[in-house]
Amino acid sequence: MRIAIVILNWNGIKLLEKFLPSVLKYSKNHPIYVIDNNSDDKSIDFITNNYPEIRIIKNEINYGYAKGYNNGLRHVEEEIYCLLNNDIEVTKNWINPVLKEFSENVKTVVIQPKILNYNNRKFFEYAGAAGGFIDYYGYPYCRGRIFDEIEKDNGQYDDNIEIFWASGACFFIRKSVFDELGGFDENFFNHMEEVDLCWRIENLQKGYKKKFVYKSTVYHLGGGSLDYSDPKKLFYNVRNHKWMLIKNTNESYIFNFNPFSIFNIIHWINFLFVLKNLLNLKFFHAIEIIKGYFSVWGFKDGVKINMDQNYYLLRSDNKKPKYYVIKSIIYNYLILRKRKYSQLNKS
Numbered sequence: 001m002r003i004a005i006v007i008l009n010w011n012g013i014k015l016l017e018k019f020l021p022s023v024l025k026y027s028k029n030h031p032i033y034v035i036d037n038n039s040d041d042k043s044i045d046f047i048t049n050n051y052p053e054i055r056i057i058k059n060e061i062n063y064g065y066a067k068g069y070n071n072g073l074r075h076v077e078e079e080i081y082c083l084l085n086n087d088i089e090v091t092k093n094w095i096n097p098v099l100k101e102f103s104e105n106v107k108t109v110v111i112q113p114k115i116l117n118y119n120n121r122k123f124f125e126y127a128g129a130a131g132g133f134i135d136y137y138g139y140p141y142c143r144g145r146i147f148d149e150i151e152k153d154n155g156q157y158d159d160n161i162e163i164f165w166a167s168g169a170c171f172f173i174r175k176s177v178f179d180e181l182g183g184f185d186e187n188f189f190n191h192m193e194e195v196d197l198c199w200r201i202e203n204l205q206k207g208y209k210k211k212f213v214y215k216s217t218v219y220h221l222g223g224g225s226l227d228y229s230d231p232k233k234l235f236y237n238v239r240n241h242k243w244m245l246i247k248n249t250n251e252s253y254i255f256n257f258n259p260f261s262i263f264n265i266i267h268w269i270n271f272l273f274v275l276k277n278l279l280n281l282k283f284f285h286a287i288e289i290i291k292g293y294f295s296v297w298g299f300k301d302g303v304k305i306n307m308d309q310n311y312y313l314l315r316s317d318n319k320k321p322k323y324y325v326i327k328s329i330i331y332n333y334l335i336l337r338k339r340k341y342s343q344l345n346k347s
Contacts, residue, residue, distance in 0.1 A: 001099060003030045003172070004078035008068050010037035012086040013046050015221070020051060022089045030095065031055060035072030037062040065168065066184035066193040073175075073183065081178060083171040087221035089118055097215035098172055101160070109177040109208045110198060112166035113216035116153060123152050125220040128167020130157035130341075131212030132195070135329040137262055137269075138245045140165065140195055142341070143212070146329065149339040156342060158214045164202070164323065166210055168194035170218050177201065177208065185247070191236040192244055199248045203320050231288040238270060238292030250320050269330065 005027055009016065016034075023032060035057045036044055047054050057072040069083060080102060084090075098111050112132075117125040124130060129144030129151075143163075144151045166172070171194055181200050184193040201208050245262055258264065270293050277286040325346045332338045 001080065001103060002078050003027075003080040003082050003095060003099065004033060004076045005030055005082045005084055006033045006035060006069070006073065006076060007084050007086050008035045008037065008065060008072070009039060009043055009086050010062050010068075011039045011041040011043065013039070013041045013043045015086045016043060016046060019087060019089055019221075020047075020054075022091075023084070024051065024053075026090050026092050026094060031078065033057055033072070033076055035059060035068060037064070037068045063186075064189035066188045066190070067186040070183040070186060073178065076175075079175055081171075081173050081175055083168060083173070085169045085220065087118075088170055089219040089221075091217050091219075094216045094218055097213050101211060101213050102172075102174070105209065105211075107207050107209050108211050109174045109201065110166050110210040111172040111213050111216075112163065112211075113170055113172075113218050114153070114157075114212075114214050115167055115169060115218055115220050117150075118219040118221040121219060124150055125169075125222055126150060127169045127220055127222060130214070131161065131163035132165040132167065132198075133326070134164055134195065134199075134324055135326045136324045137265055137328060137330075138241055138249070139329050140192075141326075141329045144341065146333055146339055146341065149333075151340055157212075160211060160213050163210050163212045165195040165198035166212075169220050169222075173197075180204075185243075187243060188240050189236065191233065192240040196240075196244045196248065199244065199323065202323055203248060205321060231282075231284040234285055235288040235292040235295075238289050239295050240292075242266065242293065248320070248323075265328075 005023060007023070032053070033055045034043075034047055037059050038061050044056060044058070047056060057075050059068055059071050062068070063071060073081060082098075094113060098113065101108050101111055112128055114130055115125045115128040117123045124142070124144035126145055126148075129142035132140055132142045134140050141147070143157045144153065181197060181204075183197075185196055188196065198210055201210065245266075249262060270289060274286045274289050277283075277289065326332060326344055332344055338344055
């Protein structure tokens with residue numbers, strides 16, 4: 001069994017120069033692909049001149065993460081995909097534990113390794129840490145990271161467990177399942193598309209497993225493709241969160257008059273988030289939150305959302321499985337002051 005290591009790139013020549021050497025050094029016998037989203041910084045020339053063994057797939061425009069990968073992966077035939085950010089440093093034994101899990105458990109379809117911080121290597125990294133979960137209201141959190149509270153890796157999460165979502169920074173998935181789901185939802189463009197894909201896997205109810213494999217370790221620089229201080233990230237955060245809930249949650253959970261229903265709660269959370277940014281004089285951040293919240297209803301970036309038959313099929317029944325173990329991660333974090341995954345009551 002071979003893994004196709006597939007790196008999505010857009011104007012990332014400096015990151016490729018820094019991080020490609022570790023990928024080539026520690027990924028022997030596994031093909032490496034770079035899907036390029038129409039870079040104009042000579043990324044392609046750099047790869048061609050220095051790493052002719054890397055296979056290059058060119059997209060004609062910058063499609064973002066979701067469509068960029070969907071288009072490029074049509075040209076990749078290996079049984080397992082590893083979708084790898086261009087700002088990831090891999091380690092000597094990063095592939096073998098993943099291969100072992102896929103080989104021994106046919107129901108395992110998604111795997112995430114341990115993701116540590118490239119610049120502070122004893123700590124987990126924001127994007128995924130030791131495996132992801134979501135609460136009742138669709139807000140994500142990780143073992144090792146709840147909101148901006150990031151834990152030191154003391155081996156406290158050194159176990160292979162089932163998770164709800166795996167980080168798109170280093171995301172292993174069986175090609176057959178990726179194809180079964182039609183890939184990422186291209187309405188997302190950037191951010192949360194991997195959470196949505198994992199949620200759709202859950203809704204298939206076929207017994208598929210998503211796993212965290214701790215013996216595989218990578219180091220993530222973070223923020224290489226989307227600056228975390230950029231107000232636009234808030235737009236994608238808010239819009240994609242709401243779109244994901246509409247698609248994947250039972251209708252009865254969303255559209256009702258219960259003051260604690262999903263949408264009623266996130267109305268207030270987003271309102272308070274806007275107010276907080278206004279008080280901090282972050283006017284552009286507040287505007288992006290408002291735009292993100294209202295853009296779901298028909299448009300994204302000026303383009304009509306394709307609410308086709310598949311969209312309605314996703315919501316055609318009220319028998320979707322339970323997806324959460326924590327009712328509100330925000331309540332746990334702000335009110336109960338539980339800042340670590342180990343402190344949460346997961347019963």
